[in-house]
Amino acid sequence: MRIVIQRVSEASVAIDDSEVATIQKGLLILLGIENEDTQEDIDWLCNKIANLRIFPDEDGVMNISLKASEGNVILVSQFTLHASTKKGNRPSYIKAAKPDIAIPLYEAFIKTLQTTLGKSIQTGDFGADMKVHLVNDGPVTIIIDSKNKE
Template sequence: MKVVLQRVSKASVTINQKKVADIKQGILVLLGIVNEDTQEDINWLIRKIINLRIFNDEKGVMNLSLKDINGEIIVVSQFTLQASTKKGNRPSYIKAAKPDVAIPLYENFVTSLQKEIITKVQTGEFGADMKVELLNDGPVTIIIDSKNKD
């Protein structure tokens, strides 16, 4: 499981010209899933995401977590995170999990995240054509792969 985390001042997701998610200060999570992912990957990533100290304290030092600031969060499924670009110029998405595997893992990720944080977890829609808007704060963008825990 791979995530791209973006610290945001605000972010939203629109589907068919209808805003389905809208947050202020927090994290936009882009989530890419492979067939080998498990609940263990979900649990590890969630602990990382909610405890990662990427928000500024009163001295302007990144020393606070999402939990510390009671920040908001949007999770967006994004199979393109699992793209392979080793050969040629057209990305291959063969590593990305198919919907029958990815949807339950995506739903478990969201449900598990909701159990861990107080604020409402908002989402896009799995497989939909989404328009994601964000104001990246910093900019702070971090990539985490649950297969690279060591």
């Protein structure tokens, strides 16, 4: 499981010109799911997201976690995070989980992250053609792969 975390001052997601999610200060998280991902990957990533100290303290030092901040979250599924570009010029998505595997894991990720944070999160719509708007704050962008824990 792979995520791209972007600290934002604002973000939104629209589907068919209709806004389905919007936040001010917080995180926009893109989530890519592989076939072999499990609840263990979800638990590890959700704990990491909640406790990653990437919000500024009173001295401007990144020392505050999402859990300790007033920040909100938009979570967007994005299978292209598992693109392989090693061969040729057309990306291969063979490692990305198909919907029958990915959707239950995506839904479990949402529930686990909400429980870990103690607040609801907003989402895009799995598999939809979404327009994502964000103002990256910092900029702060972090990529985490649950297969690279050690």
